[in-house]
Amino acid sequence: MATLLIVKAHPLDAQKSYALRALEEFQTRYASLHPEDKIEVVDVFEDQIPALDKPLFEAMEAAKKGVEINPEQAERLERYNELTKQFLAADAIVVINPLWNLNVPSQLVSWVNTINVAGQTFKYGPEGSIGLVKGKKLLHIQSNGGVYAGQDPAAQYIKSIFEFLGFEDIHQVFIEGQSANPSQAQAIYDKAMVKIDKILESF
Numbered sequence: 001m002a003t004l005l006i007v008k009a010h011p012l013d014a015q016k017s018y019a020l021r022a023l024e025e026f027q028t029r030y031a032s033l034h035p036e037d038k039i040e041v042v043d044v045f046e047d048q049i050p051a052l053d054k055p056l057f058e059a060m061e062a063a064k065k066g067v068e069i070n071p072e073q074a075e076r077l078e079r080y081n082e083l084t085k086q087f088l089a090a091d092a093i094v095v096i097n098p099l100w101n102l103n104v105p106s107q108l109v110s111w112v113n114t115i116n117v118a119g120q121t122f123k124y125g126p127e128g129s130i131g132l133v134k135g136k137k138l139l140h141i142q143s144n145g146g147v148y149a150g151q152d153p154a155a156q157y158i159k160s161i162f163e164f165l166g167f168e169d170i171h172q173v174f175i176e177g178q179s180a181n182p183s184q185a186q187a188i189y190d191k192a193m194v195k196i197d198k199i200l201e202s203f
């Protein structure tokens, strides 16, 4: 039994978002292809994702030194570590987000921070950093108002982070151009679903 982790970083629902409609379809098809697998969902807009701020940073430093931290810091640090463990326990990851101001939503950045942990997901080597996360797959689905073909900073960011961590099996699907060509919205979605279906064959 494998574990699929879905990281949902879109605040709307499938009735209002093409990206979430694609996610719903993906999840249904994945579940029928892999009925024995476990599917976990992290909703970065709904679930607690501790932002990497001063109290959390201080808590991390204190924990390393064995210094006592206050209960609120301890709770946030525990949740942070829980997200790292959940990521490490998954076999495949799906990240889904809209493109906002050429970036991913900041809530997704907070989740990404939880999977970049020196000593656990990467390490510092004599010739640079070494990704420690091997054998996992990533599917990144992003909806863009315009057309960027993977060259926008958000798509590049997600690709770079997962490559940095050691991922070698990375797929990206862009549902893009609906704002530029609203009359083509359904056709754009259908084209993206064909790509997702193809990826599902080996995901």
Ligand SMILES: Cc1cc2nc3c(=O)[nH]c(=O)nc-3n(C[C@H](O)[C@H](O)[C@H](O)COP(=O)(O)O)c2cc1C
Binding pocket: 012, 016, 017, 018, 019, 020, 098, 099, 100, 101, 102, 103, 143, 144, 145, 146, 147, 178, 179
């Ligand atoms: C705050 C905000 C910022 C956005 N910034 C961009 C942008 O920089 N580039 C772009 O192409 N589309 C941008 N868009 C459009 C979204 O990417 C678009 O809403 C999304 O593709 C719609 O997908 P959905 O149907 O999954 O919600 C932005 C939308 C919002 C709400």
